[in-house]
Amino acid sequence: MENNNTAQTILNVAQDIVRNRGYSAFSYADIAKQVGIRKASIHYHFPGKEDLVKKLVEQYREGMAKACDRIARSNAKPQDQLLAFANLYRNGLAEHKICLCAMLAADFAVLPDSIQAEIRVFFQDTATWLASLLQTGCDAKVWDCSTTVEQDAQGLIAMLQGAQLLSRSAINGDAIFEQMVYPLLQAKFAQV
Amino acid sequence: MENNNTAQTILNVAQDIVRNRGYSAFSYADIAKQVGIRKASIHYHFPGKEDLVKKLVEQYREGMAKACDRIARSNAKPQDQLLAFANLYRNGLAEHKICLCAMLAADFAVLPDSIQAEIRVFFQDTATWLASLLQTGCDAKVWDCSTTVEQDAQGLIAMLQGAQLLSRSAINGDAIFEQMVYPLLQAKFAQV
DNA sequence: GTCTATACGAGGATAGAC
């Protein structure tokens, strides 16, 4: 995944910054410094902050959709697919990156409408995909569905994002996935 | 809980703003407008943003500790105490307020060290209290402990905070507690 | 304690040269 064009380099750098510091605390100056160009040059590619971040979320959605698709196409067992999904969040954390949309969810109140809309789509898509996976495991009697799969899907997403945020301010830090997330998944979605 | 003194009024207003917009997106100008004084006057009470927010988290910790203590002293059944704890998060949401420390956890990377430390204490205290409650329910055979209470406590806090953030960007919005959190609690911590 | 006035830098954005 090379990026010889400047626009994509800007997006990559911007994503890193937003996933670490949030929407309000990142600036064109930060990007310019890391990319090695001037602030004004960024405005050529992205007229305003809103354009940039909107594109950022769009790309992030596509990446997430592809990652989920890859998991689904692996034809692995449902419980392994669930683990692979959780690992998406843990792997980001290993590079000190929070889910882009988790960060933007915290900044939601200050975001332009067009960006809010993109984020809603992200969560809707992700929850739908996960609910479908949970249903598959349900049908295959891999785990028991005492609640609806939609509820469980939302709950899992909430927990995974909460775990990412906690990892930076809790004592166990990055180990929160090993110490908390995986054991809980194991307990709730154990093979029957 | 009256507040005849300016310092407390500033803190109250600041808390509302931070819990809605986060650390980076709030300013002395915002507070000044809502309190009805000038920016400079705020600096008299709180020399810098760091002083103000540090005090904010300290007070928030105390409030949370008192709320938890009230729940514990109620001598209600463990499952009702757990529900009361979850309601702390839902009630905040009803006023469109996210947990202060959940918002600051997202802003963690840009916070001064002294504030980061306060937040760590908050999560540690909260997790400790909740783990103790879970243990009580465990001992009383109210629910089953397939994982350790420390893991469950952290998982619950992660989910509750994730649910608060999701509530603003998910379709079900405020109803996320009725539709997701409570059913999941019921499923996992059902009476045996 | 609160005010006015002010300093200073940072952030977003544009114009125009190259």
Next chain:
DNA sequence: GTCTATCCTCGTATAGAC
């Protein structure tokens, strides 16, 4: 496409009068 130069606004903070 990228640069320099510049504009304007906002945010934090201080000095000094009342």
